[in-house]
Amino acid sequence: MKYLYYPGCSLEGTAVEYNISTRALFDALGIELVEIKDWTCCGASAAEAQSELLSIALPARNLAIAESMEESIEDILVPCSACYLNLRRAAEETRKDPELLAKVNKVLEPEGLELKGLKRVRHLLDVLSSDIGAIGLAEHINKTMDRYSVAPYYGCQCLRPYVVFDDPEAPTSMEPLILATGARIQDWHMATKCCGASLMNIKPEIAQEMVASILSGASGADAIVTVCPMCQMNLEGYQNQISRSAHKDLHCAILYLPQFLGLAMGIESRDLSLEMNLSNPSAFL
Amino acid sequence: MPSAEISLTINTQETEEDILGPLQEELSACIQCGTCTASCRNAQLMDFTPRRLWRLVLMGQTEEVFHSKTFALCSACYYCTLRCPRGLPLTDAMNTLKQLGAKKNVAEYRPNARFYGSFLESVRRHGRINEMEFMRRYFILMKNPAIPIKFTPLGIRLLRKGKISIFPDKSKTERPLDQFFQRVEELERQQ
Ligand code: SF4
Ligand code: SF4
Numbered sequence: 001m002k003y004l005y006y007p008g009c010s011l012e013g014t015a016v017e018y019n020i021s022t023r024a025l026f027d028a029l030g031i032e033l034v035e036i037k038d039w040t041c042c043g044a045s046a047a048e049a050q051s052e053l054l055s056i057a058l059p060a061r062n063l064a065i066a067e068s069m070e071e072s073i074e075d076i077l078v079p080c081s082a083c084y085l086n087l088r089r090a091a092e093e094t095r096k097d098p099e100l101l102a103k104v105n106k107v108l109e110p111e112g113l114e115l116k117g118l119k120r121v122r123h124l125l126d127v128l129s130s131d132i133g134a135i136g137l138a139e140h141i142n143k144t145m146d147r148y149s150v151a152p153y154y155g156c157q158c159l160r161p162y163v164v165f166d167d168p169e170a171p172t173s174m175e176p177l178i179l180a181t182g183a184r185i186q187d188w189h190m191a192t193k194c195c196g197a198s199l200m201n202i203k204p205e206i207a208q209e210m211v212a213s214i215l216s217g218a219s220g221a222d223a224i225v226t227v228c229p230m231c232q233m234n235l236e237g238y239q240n241q242i243s244r245s246a247h248k249d250l251h252c253a254i255l256y257l258p259q260f261l262g263l264a265m266g267i268e269s270r271d272l273s274l275e276m277n278l279s280n281p282s283a284f285l
Numbered sequence: 286m287p288s289a290e291i292s293l294t295i296n297t298q299e300t301e302e303d304i305l306g307p308l309q310e311e312l313s314a315c316i317q318c319g320t321c322t323a324s325c326r327n328a329q330l331m332d333f334t335p336r337r338l339w340r341l342v343l344m345g346q347t348e349e350v351f352h353s354k355t356f357a358l359c360s361a362c363y364y365c366t367l368r369c370p371r372g373l374p375l376t377d378a379m380n381t382l383k384q385l386g387a388k389k390n391v392a393e394y395r396p397n398a399r400f401y402g403s404f405l406e407s408v409r410r411h412g413r414i415n416e417m418e419f420m421r422r423y424f425i426l427m428k429n430p431a432i433p434i435k436f437t438p439l440g441i442r443l444l445r446k447g448k449i450s451i452f453p454d455k456s457k458t459e460r461p462l463d464q465f466f467q468r469v470e471e472l473e474r475q476q
Contacts, residue, residue, distance in 0.1 A: 009414040014448045040412040040460050045361060046401040049383035054469045058408070061465070107468045160363035161376065168367050194326050194362035202397050203358065206330055237439050276446055278439075 003127065004066050004076045004119065005033035008083035009041050015080070015229035017273035021258040022079050022124060024271050028140060028262070029132065034073060036066050042086040045198045056100065057107045059083075059090035063121075064113040079124040079258075081157040081228035088121040088162055123158045125173055125227045125257065126165040134176035142266045144182035148283075150260065151186035151221040152178060153214070155231040156194050168192075174225065174257065181264035190217035195234040204238075211235055212242045215250040222283055223253040225260050232256060236279035254279045304389070305350065308342050308381055314371045315339050321365035321375055331355040335365055335375065342378075351391045356382035399426045405466075412460025416449045 003026075011019035026033050043058035066076050078084040094101040095117050105114055128137075152174035159168040166173040171192060175185050193214055196207030211234050218224050226232045236254040243250045254277065262272045263284055274281045322334040331354055333341065338355045359379040366376045386394035387401070400423055407419035420440075443449045 012413065013416050014443060016448055038460055040462060041408040041414050043408070044404065044414070046404040046408075048361075048380045049397070049401045050387055050405060051384060051469065051473060052381070053473050054405075054466070055380075057465070057469050103472055106472060107465060110464065110468070156362040156364075161366045163367075194360050194364075197360040197362070198400075199327075199358065199360045202400055206327075206358070207360075210326065237442075240438070276448065278442060278446070 001030075001131075002032045002034060002070070002073050003122070004069060004073050005035045006039055006042075006062055006066070006076055006078045006083060006087065007035065008039075008078070008080045009044070010080055010083075010229035014233055015256075017259065017276035018079055018229055018232070018256045020276075021256055021262050021272040024267050025258040025262045025265070028265050028267055029136075031132075033077065034070060036062055036069065036076070039065065042083045044082055044086075047086075053103065053107075055086070056090045056093055057104050059086040060094060060104045060115050061108060061111075061113065063087060063091060063119060064108050064115040067116055067118045068113065074118075075120045075122045075127070077122055077124060077127050079227070080230075081123065081155055082230055084121065084123045085157040085162070091117065091119070091121050092162065123165070123227070125154075125158055128177060128257070128261075129173035130165050134180040137177060137261065138180045140265045141181055143264055145260075145264050146182035146184075148183045148222040149186045149220065150178050150183045151188050151218040151224045152191055153224045153226050153231060153235070154192050155226065155228045156192070156197070158227060159192065174227075177257070177261060178225065181261065183260075183264075186218060186221040188217045188221070190214045193217075195231045197230055197234070200234050200238075207234065208238055208242050208245070211238065212246050212250060215239070215242065215252055216246070216248075218252055219250075221252065223255050223260065223281075225255050225257050227257050233278075236277060239279060252279065253277075253281045253283055255281060255284070260284075304385060305342055305345055305347055308378055309345070312339050312342060312373055312378060315343065315373060316371060318370060320368050320370060324364040324368045326362060326364070327358045327360060331358050339375075339378075350382065351386055351389060352393055354393065356386065357394055357397050359383075396427060399423060402426075409462050409466045412462050416443075 007019050023033060039062045041058060043055050047055035047058050078087055094104055094115060101115065108114060154171045159166055159171055178185055194210065196210040200207035214235065224235060232254055239251045259272045259274060269285055317336060317340060319336045322328050322336040325335050328334050333353045333355045338353060341349050356379045361376050363376050366374060369375055387398035403419050403422040403426060404414065406422060407415050
């Protein structure tokens with residue numbers, strides 16, 4: 001099995017451990033990831049706030065490059081939820097609107113690129129839960145995680161607005177994967193509550209309150225597991241400040257899902273870059 | 286070379302009503318049920334709730350709409366879009382207001398517009414985001430020393446972990462998109 005792979009900017013910078021652990025996990029599963037060559041930024045949350053056409057054209061550029069690559073691979077795997085939504089939106093909007101597609105292709109043409117709509121955009125969690133699944137994973141598990149209680153955190157943009165692989169209000173797709181490792185699922189109510197996203201940069205006080213309520217909701221869990229660099233950064237990057245303003249200790253290990261699954265598969269914590277996390281993952285070392 | 290920041294903040298010639306026209310059409314089926322407000326985690330922080338904002342848009346209250354904090358506080362969680370009984374594209378509508386707020390250069394929205402503008406300028410120059418450069422650009426535009434200080438504790442930890450770097454590896458980041466951005470701007474002008 002092979003997937004085209006779009007890491008996106010965060011996975012080369014602040015979320016480098018998400019990139020490393022995703023690659024290590026798929027390597028151990030015997031699945032090849034073929035990186036889209038010379039990919040560029042998907043526009044993040046900035047392009048859609050500035051220009052409608054730019055917000056479609058930036059991700060479309062990457063889709064067009066992907067189409068010019070291996071014909072036999074139909075799916076593009078995207079670990080970052082913001083990148084996933086942008087790429088998916090570009091694919092869906094240009095499919096619905098031929099005029100928009102023509103416009104986008106005018107932007108792409110001088111580079112010798114053309115978008116035809118040949119590839120499918122898939123979130124990492126979709127691939128893990130639908131294509132591999134708990135059964136596919138179970139045969140690779142060689143270290144039980146039954147000491148741990150884990151709170152799955154889905155965030156927003158892998159679930160909404162495109163309803164693809166899970167219930168957008170009450171998602172469960174992470175649970176069978178976590179249970180397959182022997183760990184327990186923490187009972188909590190914050191699994192789909194927004195982390196504040198880019199409000200953290202623009203209105204930090206407000207976003208930190210949003211994160212505080214998520215961290216409080218996870219009390220008793222050994223870790224919160226995420227599938228998005230923005231969620232990860234917001235949940236783990238400000239735990240000192242947040243604990244100080246809340247007058248209680250809200251520190252909690254935040255792990256990317258591939259890091260947690262990778263540990264259960266016996267991959268060395270070094271090869272999952274656990275030392276790069278900003279929260280304290282020592283309970284898992 | 287015109288920067289993204291400058292070229293995207295030029296005031297348009299459109300009249301005040303025209304500017305909300307397409308949005309009014311898109312939202313005309315709103316029945317003011319309030320589901321969007323009830324679904325919005327940020328509603329209590331907003332001056333107008335989402336339901337009220339859509340009402341103001343439909344009534345053409347341009348001033349109130351653009352001076353409100355509501356659209357700037359949308360974190361694009363897509364709950365309202367998912368739940369609106371009329372199936373209205375509400376998160377996209379919030380984005381449209383962000384775009385117009387930047388274009389109109391609305392004072393209340395300027396910090397946000399500068400943040401996004403700095404980000405896109407870095408993408409335009411390098412193809413991929415260079416976090417250090419983009420934050421530096423944003424701090425300079427904001428001319429407010431309190432802002433970089435707020436970011437410092439996290440920034441230092443990221444630097445220490447090697448997650449961001451002051452001198453990024455050029456071979457990894459250089460895929461300039463200046464001409465790509467120019468073509469987008471040209472096509473948008475033709476509209
Ligand atoms: S949920 Fe939809 S119909 Fe109801 S008030 Fe909001 S925009 Fe209008
Ligand atoms: S998308 Fe924006 S307006 Fe809608 S519920 Fe989420 S934060 Fe509120």
